[in-house]
Every structure is written in C-alpha cells, then in structure tokens.
Amino acid sequence: MFRDQGSDNDTIEDDEETSMSSAIPREVDPLDFVYTNIPDTTHILKLDANCKHCKAKKFVSETDGFCCRNGQIELKQPEPIPELMRLWSSMDADSRHFRENIRFFNG
Template identity: 60%
Template structure:
C-alpha cells in the first residue's frame, strides 16, 4: 500500500541569526538592519491577544482542543488563497518613500477558503 503522507528523513535547520537590537525582530541571513524598524526609528504598539484566540490556546473545552489538534490544517487552508486587488504603488515602494513597506490595496479584495471540517 502506498501512503500519501510524505516522511522526511533529514531536517534542515537555519542558522540562528542575531535579533534586531532595537525591536528584537527575528532576522534571516542577509536581511538589512533597516528592514524591520529602521534602526529603532519606527515603534509599533504591541497588540494584545484577542480573548477568543487566547481561550483557544489555554482552555480545555472541546472546541479549543479541536483547534489545537488541527492547527496545521487550519493554517494550511489560509495559506492557499488568492488575492486580487489594485495595489497603490506610491505607498508600497520603500525606495521612494524612505519608510517601511506598507501594503495598501484599493477596491475589493477576494479571499477564497474551502470549507473546514467534514462535508456532511
């Protein structure tokens, strides 16, 4: 019997890079020091975790356990989507604005996710 589940024999782990000394962002090799916070010039407020999301992580009720047991499934559904929109090039080009990358879309945005769970 052939299984459709891929198994990996060897893991690849990226080398640890030093976090940004200003905002502590995790970095990949060759990322510039200005990419995350422009060397401390830009400060973002920390967003609190929404109560419903926190409940899914810490609660022991059935839907929270279901969420934790199937998190890879849910995450995979959100990653395979298509986005169509009109992109505002004036705010997305860091070379001309001198700031951080900003994604600004105009008009409607379409996002398609197949149904979760069983198709009963």
C-alpha cells in the first residue's frame, strides 16, 4: 500500500547537495593573489670597488664622493658600552635574563 520513498528522496537530496556544493564558490585564500606573480629572477646591483677614503662598499652607479664626499666627512666609530658588552657576553643571572628577553628590552 505504501511505497518506500526513502530511497528516491535520498538520491534527490544527494543530487541536490552535489549540485549545491558545486554552485557555492570555495573560500578564496587572499594570499593566493600575492604568491601567484612571484618573479623567477631577481635584479641585483653590481658592486664597484670600495671607496678609497672610507672603504664603504659601492655600487656601479654611485659616484666617487657619494659616501664620504671624497674623505671630507668622517664618521666616528662608537665605542662599545661596557655594561652592554657585559650583559651580552657574561654568564651571570642578569646577563642570561637580558639575552632571554632581548626583544622586550629592544622594544
């Protein structure tokens, strides 16, 4: 008297779910756009001879006086701060704490 309609409905629902899932676009990863156009090669500037006055590294397109104005400008080399050198090189508790939390101190 009653017909088993469960199997017919199941196949219709399965077909609807399949067609529905293909109609819904998958979530797009925003980083896909960033990583799709990565170049195969890089451009690297060619180095030239170091400055004869200050020994700075130079690139081919830089002029002779670009770094130190042909020796007119002399940068002072800073002396290392003794307390910082001790914190960096010692093995006492203060030094270990400093090195373990260096990002905090730099902030």
